[in-house]
Amino acid sequence: MEIIRVPRIMQDTSKTFLLHGKTIGFVPTMGALHDGHLSLVRRAREENSITVVSIFVNPAQFGANEDFNIYPRDLEGDTEKLIKEKVDILFLPDASSIYPEGYLTYVNVEELSEKLCGAFRPGHFRGVTTIVAKLFNIVKPTRAYFGQKDFQQSVIISKMTYDLNMDIDIVVCPTVRDKDGLAMSSRNSYLDNSQRQAATIIYKCLKETSESIKSGIIEIKNVKRFMLDFLRKEPLISEIDYAGIYDISSLEELSAEKENMLLAIALRIGNTRLIDNMLINIKEERKY
C-alpha cells in the first residue's frame, strides 16, 4: 500500500490511473476504522481496479463545542487494517494542505443541510460537502462509497454530486452492526460499559417501530410519539435530538404513508451523540 500525503501527487497519480483506463474506488474516512468502514473498502475493491482510502479528520465539519480534539485517531491500527484489505493507496493529507491559510471556498447543499442533524450541528454538512468536493477533485474517483448509517450525509452528497454534474457514482452501503444491533461508529469508543449497554435501545427502537408500521399496528402520524415513548424508557439517554419518520429524498417528516420511508434517530448518551436509521419499503413488505 502506497501512502500519499500531498494532494497534487494524489491527483497526478489518479490521473495516470485514469489515462490507463483504470477505475478508481474511493472510501473517504476520518479514520478510527471499524468493520463498517472495512465493508466499504471491500465493496470498493470488488467494483474497481484501484482502491483509494483517505483518512482526514476534517475540522470544517465539527462545531466549536464538538469533539474534534478528542475524535479517536489510530493511524497505526488503521494502516494495518487497510494493508490487510489490500488497499492500493492511503491518502493522508495534513490539515494545512487541505485548508491552507486564506481558505475561502465552501460548497453547500441548501435545505437538506438544515434538516435532521443539520438543525443540531449548524455548518456540519457544509463542512462535509466542502471536504468531499475537494477529495473528489483530488482523488478523481469513478465510484465513492458511503455508509447508510450516515443516511442524511449520503443523501446530501448524492445531491451535491448530481447538482454539480460530478462524474462520480455514489454507492451507499448497508450499516454494519455489532451483534446486539448497535451501528458501528468511531464514536462508540466514547461509551463506558453501562452506556454501551444503554445504546442498544436505538436499534431496538428502529426495529420495533419498523415492524409495528409494517404490520399496521401504528399509523405514520403516530410514529414519532411511539419512538419517543420507546426511547424515554432508557434513563441513560441525556437528550433526544430527533426521532421520527422521514421522506428518503427531501428528509421532510412524514404524516402519511409513502412507498419508501426513513426511520431516523439522533440522541445523546452522556456527551456522546449517536445516530442510526432504517429504511422501510412498504410495498416490498406487503407483497407477501
Place this chain on the structure above:
Amino acid sequence: MEIIRVPRIMQDTSKTFLLHGKTIGFVPTMGALHDGHLSLVRRAREENSITVVSIFVNPAQFGANEDFNIYPRDLEGDTEKLIKEKVDILFLPDASSIYPEGYLTYVNVEELSEKLCGAFRPGHFRGVTTIVAKLFNIVKPTRAYFGQKDFQQSVIISKMTYDLNMDIDIVVCPTVRDKDGLAMSSRNSYLDNSQRQAATIIYKCLKETSESIKSGIIEIKNVKRFMLDFLRKEPLISEIDYAGIYDISSLEELSAEKENMLLAIALRIGNTRLIDNMLINIKEERKY
C-alpha cells in the same frame, strides 16, 4: 463545429478526448460574442488540441431587478463567429438541464464575493462560481479562459479552483477595447450614441489615474478622490458604484503603494452598468 446541448453527452465527449491524451481549452460565455470573447477563443485554440465554447445566460448570476430578460442573445451570429474561429464544440445547454427542478447546491467564495461588484450585486458571484464549477465538471477542461475586464470574477474563479483542488489552469487574457478605449462588453449594446460617447470616460479615467500614479503626481491615498472627481465631469453617469485602487489578490482598498495594484471602476450610464479596470505594476514602470 459540433453543437452539444446535453450535459451528459458533453461530459462523455470530453472524457473520450482526455482518454486519447487531448487537452481541452474552454471558454465559458453568455453569448452575444464580441472580439473580447473571440480573443479568448483564439488563445484557447493556440494552447489546446480541442476548443470548447459554452453559451449559457446563467439566471443564477442575475439579481431580481437585473437585466436577465433583456440580456442580448444572438445565437445565429455567435454560431457563425465560432465556426469562423474553428471552434470544435459549442456547448449550448438549456436552463432546465443546468438547474433542474429541486436544484439546491451552490459554491461560494467567501469575502472576495462580497467586495467591489459583490457589494452591489448580492449573490452574483455565488451564481458565477456555481455555474463555472458545474461547467468545469461537465467540460473537464485542461485550461479555462477568462477576460481581464471581469477582473474580480477571474480572481474569484482562480480562488475557487485553487481552494477546491480543481485540476484546471485558469488563464486570464487582456481586455479587448474599441478604438476609443471602451472595454468590449455585451452590455455596450444597451447604450445609445451619446451614452456610448460618454462611456469613453471610464478608460480615460483609468489611463489618466495610472499615469498620474506612475509619475508620482498622486499618492495612493488620494486615488479614489482623484478618480471620483474625474468621473463626475461626465453628466450622463447616473451612478458610480465604486472607483478606486485595490489589492489584486484580496481586493481590499489600498491606502499605500504596493508592487501590483488594481484600478477598478463600476458605474451606471442610464440603466446600463459598466465596469473596467487596469493593473499597475510600479516596479516594472519605474525601472526605466
